[in-house]
Each structure stands twice: as structure tokens, then as C-alpha cells.
Amino acid sequence: MSSALTNFVLRPEHGKIGTPIKVRSNFFEIQSFNQGIIHHYDVTIGDGKVPPAVNRKVWQKFEMVEGQSMLRNVRPVFDGRKNVFSPKALHFSGPEQVGQFEVELSDGGGESSSASRRRVSGKFVIRIKKVGEVNMLELSNFLQRKSQQTPGCLTAIQALDVLIRHVPSMTFDTVVGRSFYTPQDLRVLPNGAEVWSGVYSSARPGAGNMFLNVDVCATAFYESGPLPGMVAKILGRRSIDELRRGITDRDRAKLERFLKSVQIQVKHRGDKKFKYKITRLTPTPAERTFFKNQDDEEKSVSQYFTEQYNMRLSYAFLPCIVVRKDMFLPMEVCEIVPGQRFMKKLDEKQTAEMIKFTCQKPDIRANKTRQGLTMLQCKPENPYLKQFGVKVNPDMAIVQARVLPPPQVMYSQGFTPNDGAWNMRGKKLAKGASLGSWSVVNFHVGLARPSIERFIRELTQAFINVGLDVVKRDPPIMINADPQGNIDRTMKEAWLQAGNAAKANPQLIVCILPVRNTQLYGEIKNISDTVLGTPTQCLQSKHINSARFDYCANVCLKVNMKLGGMNKYLPANLTPFLAQRPTIVFGADVTHPAPGDVNRPSIAAVTASMDARATNYSSEIRVQSSRTEIITDLSDMVKEQLKKFYKNCGQKPDRILFYRDGVSEGQFQAVLTEEVQRIHAACASLDKTYKPKVTFVVVKKRHHARFFPVSKQDTDRSGNCQPGTVIDTKIVHPFEFDFYLQSHQGIQGTSRPTHYHVLYDENKFTADALQELSYRLCYIYGRATRAVSMVPPVYYAHLLAFRARFHRHGVNWSDTGATSETVESEQQLASYARVKPELQKVMYFM
Template sequence: MALQLTDYVLRPNHCQTGKPVRVRSNFFEIQSFPLQVVHHYDINIDQANAPPAVYRKVWKQFEDMGGHGILRGIKTIYDGRKNVFAPKPLQLGPENAGQYEVELHDSDNVGSATKRTGGTFRIRIKKAGEINMDELRRFLNGETRLTPNCLTAIMILDVLIRHLPSMLYATVGRSFFTPQERRSLPNGAEVWQGFYQSARPGIGKMMINVDVSATAFYESDRLPDMTTKILGRRTIDELRRGITDRDRAKLEKALKGLKIQITHRGENNKRKYKILRLTPSAADRTLFQDQDGNEHSVAHYFAKHHNMRLKYPFLPCIVVRKEMFLPMEVCEIVAGQRFMKKLNEKQTAEMIKFTCQKPTIRANKIKQGYSLLQYKDNEYMEQFGMTVKPEMALIKARVLSTPQVSYSSSSQEGTFVPQGGAWNLRGKKVAQGATLGSWSVVNFHAQLPISAIGRFVRELCQTFIDTGLNVINRNPPITHGDPQASVDRTLKEAWLKAGNTAKATPQLILCILPNTGVPLYAEIKRVSDTVIGIPTQCVQSKHINDAKKQYCANVCLKVNMKLGGMNMFLSASQIPFIAERPTIVFGGDVTHPAPGDMNRPSVAAVTASMDARASRYSSAIRVQANRTEIIADLANMIKELLKSFYQACGQKPDRILFYRDGISEGQFSAVLKNEVQQIHAACSSLDKEYKPTITFVVVQKRHHARFFPVEQRDADRTGNCQPGTVVDTEIVHPFEFDFYLQSHAGLQGTSRPTHYHVLYDENKFSADSLQELTYRLCYIYGRATRAVSIVPPAYYADLVAARARFHRRGENWSDTEATSESLDSEQQMASFATVKPELQKGIVHCFFIVKV
């Protein structure tokens, strides 16, 4: 049966342990959907490069005209590209194909250099096939596997629920946005609220997942005001002396490709154009020849021909066609254009404020989304025979019991059960404290008094001692560094001072940073990891004058792990799968460069537990081809980490549990085939007879499932579900082994559960055993005193991959949009430095092996 139903693992059973609770989830049940045959047509519209919104207008116009007689009252749905679906066959004639012309009058076309958005369009329609929708019903009931026909049936429901909203609202992916609820962001952008929707299979039924979403758009503003915002000026008058070449380049980069409309020809003649570039000179110095061959400046031309004296002749003009210049003050940004560039820090901070909504507010907004997305009184859905329940699904969940966390037995209350998913270090000592003898301090903040640094170091040392570290040297030497000068030289000097003072090999450099910016931090990590081979601990200067105990304790946790100590652990009886027999727990992740950057490589990271408590971790890193999702050299990474485990524990692991982050559903098959095979290959390459049992679990955070407690008693203090809430009913896969686990306590906004999906399982986990193990591991993330939202090995892999990005030589971290087009992909990969051998035997936070 397993072979027939799925290539992955069948759900062994449902969760039985923990306290049963009821939660609302943002899924709306599809009560009925078409069970008859749906007719699929291939559509070809002759303008290949037009955006989907234009194709939709063309198809709507075709439909409104009666479809040249072929539709005859049939409501078709269109995906905006190549596919049209109909509840009844279209009358296309004997060959089941036809060709039709549609005239589209679109104001967007006026003044445009191409005819992409208006004119005559030729539509070719051809019958592509018929989809048996009853097969989808059988899949939902666990009677058949997920066939291509089932996937198309799910796509039909997706197109059906998106058809009407996509013609009414700004569409981005699976989300729809309206300007009704928006907020300004710095530098000329604004955030719009929208709604995400997706048709999802559940157990025995189809559901629609509806969520609040948000994205950035350009403000619909006059171009001079937009210029002021982009350049970060308070008023336009600050630009009267002219714009520097650097500001002009920044402005051109921000405006290029934007659509504007002109305002000087009256309300009925607001022609639209795209900005190609800016002129290098101001409007009163930009010259061109008119039709009679006379030379004018743009400012003079507008005064003479439009009786308009420019207010801002000092601003450059925009170029919209060859030799067609427009002064900025007659242009305004067309509304509803998506902001495609990377948000800067200030914009991101404002975006987070806008999107951070308490669970009750988010739940109410999702209910509003139900109305906006028009599931009721929708003539397309009516004709396809689809109805949707008007309330969010009420589903059964369970709250798993909280594990006991253990610190040193010499602590007051060394073993305890955390309340509400978090605790503090008061009265607790780390399980195994490291010894700190040879270290030094580097101060990169010029205005910080030496006395304040001394006080901070004393407070830090006392906290270290109170928390169980052995601090031999309480007066480390202090070096003053210039963030603009050679960080390499400064850290080498600090390393020498540490060694000379303690007459021992340096263990740590504490770095005081002037701000939270990335460039200095990135350079410190590159030098410490790849040049001098010593752990560094960075602290922000704002904490130095007021050294809070809690902050010092958090620093202590990180330092102890970097020096090889252990902060806390779970008793063997709570993690039997790991403790009873030699077991290694892996985490894997691949991080990619910023969207649009096709040059920089991707970075793969794998972490692995090195003890019977799954508390200490080592890691391996590889640089691989841009946007490659599969971990290319996984076999060798696994091999290295298995060898490290053997050296640390004196035995080979009998069992492997691998948590793989960053994989979407569409990649399951490739990952199962490739990565599980590589794990097997790694084991047999060490010893032909070595065959540990393997379980491979995908960890997903990028989804839109949210849970809302029904009863107040089942909520935590932020109104979210309690830590340990697990869902493996109704909204999960019809028969595969997956579950949602909300393992952390809410901090702000609505918590996002993590979705775990088991692709391969030779260890024969029950639902309870895997869910409980996963949840309990979330309590021993070494750097925090709270349960985390994602299982620690996967969390560590994500951190390590992000850290490895700093190992690239010559990277300019101050420019977030910088791309390195001058280097080809091989040079790019070779530009990553190898980590020093001294750090290759440490724990996860300072252990890297980089190979290309």
C-alpha cells in the first residue's frame, strides 16, 4: 500500500499524548467542488511579453463580447498565462481549436513606445484535455496517490478562487492587495495590506488557506516630492544648489523603469510613460532641438509652449523616449506599482510594525479577507459548483507536556520545568563551564571612556563566574581599533596582547562595536574565522555604560559554547531515541544570495550533534552554484561529521535523524532521491557494512498556516497558542506523515508554527515519539533561555550558512544591493576563504569547513 499511495512515509498514527485543545486555523473548508469533468484549453495570446494583468483584460474583453459565440453563457476561468478551464465544453468546431481577435482600448498604451497594453490581440484556443475531478476526491480520502491529474485538479480550484480577485486587485503571486489599508515607509515607498489564498488538500476535504499579507509599493506622489524622499532630504529646497553625481546615480537607480503620468496637459490627457533614465544636467541646462531645428533648454521650452515657469529648474529631467525630456514637476508616479528593490533597514523596521498584529486582530482581518476574496455570490464559483464555509476551521490540537531542563546540579533548582516556554538564569550555573584565561578586548567605538569599558568587563567577569565559568584573567588587555582602518591588523594586535599577557594561546577576543551595522561585524568574523583562527564575541557599545545582568548572562551563554562548554541539557529519559543508542542528529540548510543576484554562489551548511545529549554541535560548509537547492557535496559533509562524532564519542552512530530546512513541496522528490542517497553513500564509503537507520524530516517555516486559541485558558500571555501546540489532523496531508508544531512562546504578533514533513523513516517513529522529541529539542537551543520556534540543528545550520557569507574576500557589506558582476561563478566560489584549522574542531558557533 505504501508504494501505491506515496513515495514518502505514511502517517503511522495521530498524536495521542498531551492535553487536547481546540484551535481555530485560517483554513476555510470547501464544502463542494466540481466532481464532473472539467475542460482544459490551451490559450495563446500573440503578444508574448505582456504582463498577466494585460492578458486577463484581453480575456475579460473576449468574454464580455460573448466570446465570438463559443462561450454561450459558460463562465470560464483563466490563469493569466496559458490555461483556461471551463465547466462545459466550448463550441470550437470539429478540430477543437479556434482563432479570434480582440480589440483592447487601454489608457496605459497612450504615449507608450510599444503596444504591449493595447491594440488588437489575436487569441488562439485549443482543447488540451479533460480533468477528472473525482480523482481528487479519492486522493483526499487516501484511495489513490497524488497523480498529475490530481495536481491539475488542485490547480483548477486555485485558479477558480483567484479568477475574480485577480481582475479587481493588484496581484502579487498568490496575494491580492488594495490601497485601502496602507502605511508610508521611508524613502518613497508604502506598504499595502493584502490577502494570500491557496487551495490546499486536507484529510478528506479541500481547504482554502487565507492569510493576511503585505508588500511594498511606490507611493503615488509627484516626482519632485519622491526625489526628496529617495535622497532623504527634508524639503526640495535642500537640492537648490544642484544634485551631486552620486545622488543622481542613486536617484536614477531608484526611478528607472517606473511608470509616470504627465499633469501639464489637463485631467483628460494624462499620458503615461516609463522612465528610461535621468538627464545628467538640470532642466534649465538640458538642451534639445525642436522640429524647426531651434535649440531650447527644457525650462525655456515649457515657459514658451506651455506658459509654465518651472518651480524646480535645478532638478534633472526624466528621459522617456529618445530625445524626449520631461521636467520632474509635470510628472507623478502611477499608483499601484510594486516596490521590487530590497528594503533598507528603516523601511524594514516600519514594515515589521505594520505587519505585526496580535492574534485576535489577525483573525478578524482574515475574516474580512473571506469577504474581499468573494467566495460568496461569485458567478464563476457557482457555475463550477463550488461552495466555501464562511468560518475558519475549528480543529483538534494537543498541547505537549513541557520537558525538564537541567543546568549544573550545584545550581539552585538545577532541574526545573519552564513555565510559558521561557526562563531566566537567576541562581543557575551552566551544566559544564569552560575556563577563560587568555583573552583580550577590542574597542571600535572612539567615544567610549576606558573607565566604562573597565566597569563592563568587571561586570561581565562576575556574571561569568556566577554562571559557572572559570575566569582566570579578569583584566584582559584593551586595544583601540578604528572601524575604517585595517580590522585584520587590529585583531592580530589583540591576539598578540592576549597571548603575551596570559602566556598562553589566546581563546577569545571581545569586540565592542559602535553600532548595529553589518560591514564591521562581517569583517571581524571573516578575519577571526579565516585569518587568525580564534572565536570573537561582539557586543554593542550601547550596552557598555549600563551593563545589565540579563545582557551579560546572554553573552555568557554564547561565550561558554564558543569555548567548548555546555549550557544546559535534557535528561536521558526525556530523549530516549538519542540517549539509548548512539544517535547523531543533523540539521541542513542552503542559503541563497539576494533575489536578482545571479552571480554570488549559494552556501550549504550541515550541523551535527556530537554527544548523547544532542547539546554540542559541529558543522561543515560548502559553497555551491548559485540557487542550487540540493546540497551538492552532502556525502562528504556527512562523512566528515560522522568521523567527528566517532572521535568525540568513540563509537559510530547506529541511528541518523536529519532535519532539512529550506525545502518546498515541489523539491521533496529531488531531495529524497538525491540527499538520502548521499547519506547512504557517505556511510558505506566509511565501511561497506555500516548501515545506520535513517530518518529524514523536512522543516518548513515559509507557509501561511496560523493557529488561534478558542478558549482564553489555552492562550499564552500574548494571545497565541501555548508552546507545544501540535496539529496533525484535518489541515495536514491526507495520508503522509506531517504535522505542525508551535514550540515557542509568542513574543509579539501572531506566532507561526513550524511544519515538519517526514520523507524517509527507517527508525519507525510513531507520531508521538517524533513530535515529542522535536518539541523537547527546542528547549536546548544553546544561545537562549527559551524554547525556540524551529528544531535547533536546523536553526544552527541556518546560522552557520549565514555566517559563511562573511567569509568572502573583498565583499562590500555596506551596499546591500551590490552585485559582483565582474567575477564569473568559478571566481566567485574561489573568493570564499577557508576557515583556520584551529576552529575546525570547535562547536557550531565557530566551527567551519569551507570547500569548493
């Protein structure tokens, strides 16, 4: 288990299985750093609530002018908030190690409104107080496996991080977290957004050395410019003239959601570019929005601007912007300030364009990563790095990797895939379910019935060819429905008609959707999952006329799993950990509401294997308080899954392998302490003597490690590492049990490996055993004919949590901007319906 070095699991040894190869990584070795003492100071600027961008401007001015008497050519670095690290002690005038200075910014530090300007008047008081010393030797000892990761060690890593980011933070105007963004090469997205590229940096401990992890990144910003033009884009109009007849209440509500809290500057006061935040829109256009002036005369906003500024409004038909409590501004005097991050969920069109922008082939991404290091100015002549004794290798670290062999995959017969992908031609399901009672609902009004009948014949034939047992060859019951109509009534009617025709409970309802329609899809899934208890399969109407075999076979894979069949499995000799003793494999994930949604709850999803082959999974969902990362009800969820396993297999599992997604490094200890204890508690609640051996592995995709094969012969067809590439040396943790595994074939862009980190291990896995098992499981993800990028139980937990969003009553799911600020959190929790028990036994969420 753990040791004096760590609360988690020590690396048992490095893996040996697989073909050795070399890869370049986007980690740059920090070849040297100060091994002595670094001085740590706490800094407060103004009232302590000044934004980081302004803090940095104040600090820059302080460093250049007011602070010279104290600094005396020492170059401390600042994180933009509270922390300053210095290579030498700073000279304070008094004995109490506290300094106070006043700095004046001529532009008021770019404050966002005249009210803010008056509050600070361009003058900032800086208070500097020493809080401690950082012994960098602690970090060296940690990297060399001589000591554990102490709080001092974490502060030393933080100091290096702040040092590396100090110069770019002062250079770039737009800093988001650990990334620096520039509008150079931006791309405009549909509907009022744009995407900027940037560079990410993070100081990371490795095996024996510190590394600088550099990556290219991109994020969405509000498109800047005159507000009326943005209004047309947000509402999907070709020009603002299309809105001259007025804006509907629905469009106005959409605009208000989009624009709320966006910063604008006004252009009707000459050179004075006052900035404000939008609070809301007026319900009336500028020509019919009235207010009383100082003489108590009632005037419209339009009239006021004509008299006061000699401005005849061209767009008086648009609503006004409201800033502060009761200040009305016509849209045409407003411009959206550049560099404001777009925090809302991107819509479908925006997402598609974003993917095009960010999708870069491995060789292009590698070059951009090197350019990113140049942007960070990690050169020998950087005076800050020089004073801290830091040197960064300008070349990417070359890391030893291995390519694991692909497993044999069993359908009705076995085969060994090439390059991690295959198709269903000539293959039959390992165990086809029986389909006797089903119906089809067509929600696409313009689709001809003969076309649908022809498609259903082709689909039925594909089902039979692939191995699904279609009991009746007669066409299923088919009904046409209005996508805008009563979906609840339609689905119940389809259920009844299917049941009556077959004289048996319906097993499946196939729904043909006109387009990708989140609202309609959500309603269908809500009713089928929580009311009918019958699986549904949604199809897009664009596939109906072609009826390609590959598409129909893919539908068959999903349907078979929803009906309790088994698509494929791995031979027992390839999964000894699963086959030798009763073993249950869990996947768990917590998904949180979108940014800005303050009350909507988080959803915890847990899946668990129900057979010795880890192919069929049952599911448990819980709704919990918003943004709670720990799974609150995990003990009960695990207990329910163990009971189902016992019912299915007739025995209790001796071993538990628990893959947990969505946990950041800072949460490892809390998750280990609370969730592992809840797993043990679940077992004890069934029987006090029941103590299966537990292994708990965190699965991470949200990281910035990328790998580029050194030799062309080690690439797949997309130029990425081959499926099965595993790395557990050099750029991993100095001594804990973690590894990177790229299990999938690259399709486009640069593949992202998955990071596995073992927090708890009573099963005493070797590195090879866990790496091979995790890789092999990626080949039996139920609805794909390829190896996937992470272990299936976690993938299933993702799908399950995503589906649970649709179990909420009375929601417009197509509205990506919707928030739930007005509803109490208890009501939010109560608004989710439970999935029917009969569906929890099958993989209805596929």
C-alpha cells in the same frame, strides 16, 4: 517506508500524547465540488508575453462581448496566464477544438509605454485550444486515501485554486502570486516605500476534504507620487531643498539603484500620461545635461523644457531620468506609478515599521482572516462557484490539537520551564568553558574608558556567576579603534596583544560597536572567521552604561558556545532516540541572493551534532551556483561531519536524523531523490558496509497556516496557542507523515507554527516519538532562555548561512541595494574565503 500511495512516508498513526484542545484554523472547508469532468484549455493572448494584469482585462472583455457565441452562459475561469478551466465543454465552430477571437481594449490594456502601445495597438488576438479533461473523482479518491496524488489530481487542485481566485483577480488591480493587495489602510515606510495589506488564498488538500487556506498578508510597494519628493525621502533628507548644492556621486549611485526599473508617468503633456521604465540617471543635473535636437543644435534639458513646454524647472539641480536609450526627462515632470512592488531588501527602519504594521494579536488576525474570505467573494451567489458546484464553509475549521508537556531542562541542575521561557538568575551553565586569553576593541570613539572598564568588570562577574571559568580576574587588554580605519590591522593588533599578555593563543576578542553597523560587523567577522581563527563577540555600545545582568548573561551564553562549552541539555530519558544508540542530528539550509541579484551565489549550510545530547554542533559551508536549491556538495559535507563525529565520540553514528529547511512542496521529490542518495553516498564513501538508518524531515516556516485557541484557558499570555501545541489531523496531508508544531511562546502578534514533513524514514518513528523529540529539542537552542520556534539544528544552519555572507572579499555589506551583475559567477564563487578549521569545531556563528 513509502507505499503504493506515496513516494514519501505514510503517517504511522495520529499522535496521542498531550492535553487535547480545540483550535480554530485559517482553513475553510470546501464542502462540495463538481465530482465529474472539468474541461481544461490552453489560452494564448497576443504574442504570449502580455502581462497577467492585461491578460485579465482582455479575458474580461472577451467574456462580456466577443466570446458570447462560444461561451453560451458557461462561466470558465482564467489564471491570467495560460490556463482556462470550464465546468462544461466550450463550443468551437470547427471540429479541431480551437477558437480564435479578436478583442480590442480602448485603453490599450494599461501598457507601460507608447512603444508597447504601438506594438499591440489595443487589439489582442485570443487563441483557445483544448488540452484535456480533468476527472475530479481522482481528487476525491486522493482525499479519501484511495489513490495516490496523480498529475490529474494536481490539475484538479489547480482548477479549484484558479476558480476561487478568478473573481478577486478580476476585481483587484494588484495581484502578487496568490495574494491580492489594496492601498486601503496603507502605511508609509521610511525612505520611499509603503506597505499595503492584502489577502492570501490557496486551495489545500486535507484529511478527507479540500480546504481554502486564507491569510492576511502585507508587502512593500514603492511610494507613489512626484519624483522629487521621493528623492528627498530615499536619501533621508527633510526636503528637496537640502539638495540644492548638488548630489554627491555616492547619493546619485544610491538613487540609481533604488529607482532602476521603476515605472514613472510624465505629467508635462496634458492628459496624455505616458508611462516609462527608468533605466538610469544622468551623471549631470538637468541644467548641465546636453543633447542635440533635430536641427543639430546643442541644448540643455532645462533649456529645452523652457522653450518647448514653457516650463521653468524648479529642480534643475537634480539629475535627469533616462528612459529608453537616450531620452532624458527632468525629475519634476515624473511621478512614480502606484502599485509597484518593492523587491529590494528593506533597510532597518523600513523593517521595523513593517513589523509594527503586520504585528496583529491573534483575535484581530482571526477577524481580518474572516474579512479576507469576504474579499475573496466565496459566497453561494458567486456565479462561477455555482457552476462548478463549489460551496465554501464561511466558518473557520475547528481542529483537534494537543499540548505536549514541557521537558525538564538541565543546566548545572534541572528545572521544568513554565510557558516556554525563563531567565538565567540562579542558574549555572551545564559545562562552562575556560576563558584565559581575551581582549576588548572599542570602535565607539565617544565612549569613555572608565565606562568600558566598569562594564567589563560587570561582564566578567556575570561570566563567573553563570559558570564560565575566567582564569585571570585581571581586566583584559583594551584598545580603541577607528570604525572607519583599517579593521584588518586593528583586529590583528588585538589578537597579538591578547596573546602576548596571556602567553597563549587568544580565545576571544570582544568588539564594542557604535551602532548597528553591518559594514563594520561584516569586516570583523570576515577577519576573525577566515584570517585569525578566533571567535569574536560584538556588543552594541548602548548596552555599555547599563550593564544589566540579563544582557551580560545572554552574552555569556554565546561566548560559552563559541569557546566549546555546553549551556544546557535534556536528560537522557527524555531523548531515548539520541541516547540509546550513537545518533547524529543534522540541520541544513540553502540561502539565496536578494531578488534582482542575478550572479551572487547561493550558500549551503550544514550543521551536525557532535555529542549524545545534541547540544554542540560543528559546521560546514559551501558556496554554490545562484538559486540552486539542491545542496550540490552535500555528500562531501555529510562525510566531513561524520568524520568529526567519529573523532569526537569514538564511534560511528548508527542513526541519522536530518532536518532540512527551505524546500517547497514542488521540490520534495527532487530533494528526496538527490539529497537522501548523497547522504547514503557519504556513508558508503567512508566504508562500503556502513549503512546507518536515515530519517529525512523537511522543516517549513514559509506557509500560511495559523491557529487560534477556541478556549481562553488554552492560550498563552499573548493570546496564542501554548508552547507544545501540535496538530496532525484534518488540515494536514490526507495520508503522508506531517504535522504542525508551535513550540514557542508568543511574544507579539500571531505565532507561526512550524510544519514538519517526513520524506524518508528508516528509523520507523511513531508520530508521538518524532513530535516529542522535535518539541523537546526546541528547549536547548544554545543562545536563548526560551523554547524556540523550530528545531535548533535548522536554526544553527540559518545562522551559519547568514554568517557566510560576510566571508566574501571586498564587499560593502551595509549596502542593501548592491547587486553583482557585472561579476562572472565563477569569480563570485571564488570570492568567498574558507572558515579556519579550528573554528569549524566550535559554534563560532552564535
